[in-house]
Amino acid sequence: MVLCDPKRHGPNLSFQARDSHAPHRSSIHLDLYSPDQDAEVERLLALGVRRYPWRYHPGADFVFLEDPDGNLFCVVQRT
Template identity: 65%
Template sequence: MLKIGSIVWGVKDVARAVEFWGQALNYAPLREPSDDWAILVPKEGWGQQMAITLVTSDPKDHQRHHLDLYAADQEAEVDRLLSLGAGRVDWTYPEGADYVVLADPDGNRFCVVKKTIR
């Protein structure tokens, strides 16, 4: 079973994006943002988490937004998604990475993150 864990938004100014999206969506940082990363959640009630990450790419030339899909059984979900037509992406992973980068049949990238789902 997969669950959308985060909508990941690539920006050139994390602080500005936190301010804008926080006000636009009535969200607040889950914890203190860093210069290159922040997680926003609804101030009230339930809603989708939004992760904001620093990027250097231009939105006209490079995909800057993607979904993080949480999976309790990451390996099984990756295999299932590959059987549905997803493709593996050539990616350099940091040591201990808890995610796998895939692309949908149209080439849009997304991550499958090993995470306990509640």
């Protein structure tokens, strides 16, 4: 389920059910939406974030990243 600000000023909140919990991982996962995904990813990498090795499907609109504490999140291309 995704809760969206109808005026598109605030963030979207996404909720996803999981069958299992990954050990040593937070159960909270943020998706950051950006009109310029490449620039946002580069900005975050410069701040100390790392790319997370993920197997992307063709046409994926997101990039998996990992913060310095090991929390995963995605930067999604806003269309």
